[in-house]
Amino acid sequence: MEETVIKAEQAFRAGDSQEAIVLLSKVLTHNPNHPRALISMGVILQAVGRSSEAVKAFDKLLSLDEGHGEARKNLALTLISMNEYDKARPHLERLLSANQNDSSLWTLLAKLEKAGGRPKAALEHAKRSLLLKPDQPEVEAFISSLQHQPEASSHQNVGARHLTVMCPPYREESLAPVLPILDKQLNLVKVVNLKPEPYFKAVGRTGPIWLEGCWDISAILTKDPSLLAGRQVVLRLDRNEVLEGAYKNIVFERITDIVFETNFLREQFVSSAKNIRHGTRLHVFSRPIDLANFKPLPSERKGIKIAATGPFDLFSGFMVMLETFRRIIEVKTEVELHLTGTFSNFALQAAFAHFIAKSGFAKKVFISPNVPLKTFLSDKDFYLAAPLVAGGPGPAEAVNLGLRPLIKDCPGMSEALPASCLWNTPQELMERFEQGPNFEEVRAFIAARHAPEVVAKIYQNILKA
Numbered sequence: 001m002e003e004t005v006i007k008a009e010q011a012f013r014a015g016d017s018q019e020a021i022v023l024l025s026k027v028l029t030h031n032p033n034h035p036r037a038l039i040s041m042g043v044i045l046q047a048v049g050r051s052s053e054a055v056k057a058f059d060k061l062l063s064l065d066e067g068h069g070e071a072r073k074n075l076a077l078t079l080i081s082m083n084e085y086d087k088a089r090p091h092l093e094r095l096l097s098a099n100q101n102d103s104s105l106w107t108l109l110a111k112l113e114k115a116g117g118r119p120k121a122a123l124e125h126a127k128r129s130l131l132l133k134p135d136q137p138e139v140e141a142f143i144s145s146l147q148h149q150p151e152a153s154s155h156q157n158v159g160a161r162h163l164t165v166m167c168p169p170y171r172e173e174s175l176a177p178v179l180p181i182l183d184k185q186l187n188l189v190k191v192v193n194l195k196p197e198p199y200f201k202a203v204g205r206t207g208p209i210w211l212e213g214c215w216d217i218s219a220i221l222t223k224d225p226s227l228l229a230g231r232q233v234v235l236r237l238d239r240n241e242v243l244e245g246a247y248k249n250i251v252f253e254r255i256t257d258i259v260f261e262t263n264f265l266r267e268q269f270v271s272s273a274k275n276i277r278h279g280t281r282l283h284v285f286s287r288p289i290d291l292a293n294f295k296p297l298p299s300e301r302k303g304i305k306i307a308a309t310g311p312f313d314l315f316s317g318f319m320v321m322l323e324t325f326r327r328i329i330e331v332k333t334e335v336e337l338h339l340t341g342t343f344s345n346f347a348l349q350a351a352f353a354h355f356i357a358k359s360g361f362a363k364k365v366f367i368s369p370n371v372p373l374k375t376f377l378s379d380k381d382f383y384l385a386a387p388l389v390a391g392g393p394g395p396a397e398a399v400n401l402g403l404r405p406l407i408k409d410c411p412g413m414s415e416a417l418p419a420s421c422l423w424n425t426p427q428e429l430m431e432r433f434e435q436g437p438n439f440e441e442v443r444a445f446i447a448a449r450h451a452p453e454v455v456a457k458i459y460q461n462i463l464k465a
Helices: 002-013 017-030 037-047 051-064 070-083 083-100 103-115 119-132 137-146 171-175 179-186 195-203 217-223 239-243 263-274 318-331 346-359 373-376 395-401 426-435 437-449 452-464
Strands: 161-166 187-192 209-211 233-237 257-260 281-284 303-309 335-340 366-367 382-383 404-408
Touching: 002 017, 002 037, 017 037, 017 137, 037 051, 037 070, 051 070, 070 083, 070 103, 083 103, 083 195, 103 119, 103 137, 119 137, 161 179, 171 395, 179 187, 195 373, 217 395, 257 263, 281 452, 303 373, 318 346, 318 366, 318 437, 335 373, 395 404, 404 426
Parallel strands: 161 187, 161 209, 209 233, 233 257, 257 281, 303 335, 303 382, 335 366, 382 404
Antiparallel strands: none
């Protein structure tokens, strides 16, 4: 059994939480009181957002051994992540009564007091932690954030959080369905599309921050790493950023959580990333999708309009896409391809113009530079998204705007979209255009995986960590 527990812990460190849980479950089926299996199971369940189950594992171990300090500390951490501050407090106080020189316990108690709206008590405990262990930049930043924070009044929502979301403008379309839910749960949500430095300096350096992609993180960390200190920093990496290694120059010292859309992308990241800090949590879940705009295609419609966005370059499958459409348009004359975006260089733009002229598709393939995205997509039926063409909105944004995403199948895609949205050959793509992805299949898939309520709960669990 001990070997199985070790294998489970190794699987968790390698990023395979599900395998770790399966292995530990086998051990606990044979021996429900196995101490190491219980503590490992609790830690892993807490890491993947199954906090209530984690509490049961820690409680079970403490019922067997009240003096198990690691179990009690992890139980306190988990209860804090669930906003169960009153339940967490006695565990922290008991731990401190046994070891008042543990700086990490004083830091935890400080965070608990701050979450409870008692910044003065939080400041006192944080200073005690720093006195015991001077070299703690995150505690220093935490203290700085508390210097002028007022005590919470009796009518304030003591458990409220302030979440800042930074994202490129087009990704707001994807996040829009979940923001009202998060706003209600977290009290205040800010979405920021400007350069980060002046924003951070204006609003201070507290509260969790959600970063959508690598678009400006390197600049933040290069110019002033302290901007991210002392706060929870969640980074979402999309498919292109993972597969193209856009993250490789990022120092992950300040990143507490990383989010991927599929297990495939997480595995790719874990196998190649060299600079993840110890303790960074890895999560897998999809973008929220609101089905309000996603309706069955009309049974009778004149023509099929497919949208694709750039930037377009030779490395993102642009010419492959054009060749595919050349073959499709020869058979399906009612199909039109509409593109908006920029070309990576003049030579590629010239090659595109030459292709259109030579193929005789001047009335079938159109490019509209500098068109607002909503305007561009408003009268289209399908959206051809990454990985064929990098950049621009992805599948979630497309569905939120009422379009059917059509993506060339590749590893991991079946986790993010139902089979009727994927294709491998031009013939399959033509069939998708003719029939449209199965509406009910897409609806059921989204309800189970992409529904705003489902995604909001996962957001909330991550932000409680």
